[in-house]
Amino acid sequence: MKIHAIPTDVLTRARELAGTDEHHELHAEAPDTPLRCCLRRAGAGEPLVLFRYAPSAGRGPYEEVGPVFAHAEPCAGPAGTDELPAALCGNQRLLRAYTADGRIHDGGVVAPGALADGVAGWLDDPRVAEVQVRSASHGCFLFAVTRD
Template identity: 70%
Template sequence: MRIHALPADVLDRARKQAGTDEHHESHAESGGAPLRCCLRKAEAGEPLILFRYTPTAGVGPYEEVGPVFAHAEPCDGLESTAEFPEAFRHAARTLRAYTAEGRIHDGEIAQPETLDDRLTALLDNPEVAEIQVRSVSHGCFLFAVTRD
């Protein structure tokens, strides 16, 4: 499996627009916000942006928009694209599988100890092109997963 943080072009646009409208905020963090640029939790005092994001999977009626946090300045990005980020393993996650056409194919809630197995099982279906990993409590998009 391959893990995808937010694309650089999305982050660049959001950073340029931070503070210019109601959809792009500059944000002072007290620590713990889930960062979508590097897929770790923010440390206290890190300058962040909070903005609206629509993932590429999910078109038409399946398109979703939600809030995401990222560093206010470019960071080193994701450490590994092959392993589920440890900062996001502490809770159950919603897994939404999409076809190449952007239609929802399947969805489930996976517990921390079954995340890898459930992602692999969903990706084993040839109709699934991408899986969105989301927060169960808030529904926020965390990151995408595709086949290697």
């Protein structure tokens, strides 16, 4: 499986717009917040941008927009793209499986410790092109997973 953070061009635009409108807030810090740029949790004193994001997998009526945090300045990105990011996987998660044409194939909630099996199960279905991992409590996009 391959793990996808928010694309660099989206992050660049969000950082450029940080603090300029109601959709791009600049925060001095928000410790322990899940970061969608590097797929880890924020530390104390790290400036962040909070912005609206719609992953590309859901299109048309299936497009979902939600709030996400990222570093206010460019970072190195995820440590790897071949393993689920442990820092964002410890809680109950909402999964949404999408087809190649951007329609929801299925969805559900997985318990802590069951994320890898839940994602792998949907990726075994040839109709599924991408699985989005979201916060179960807020519905916010965390990261996407596709086949290698």
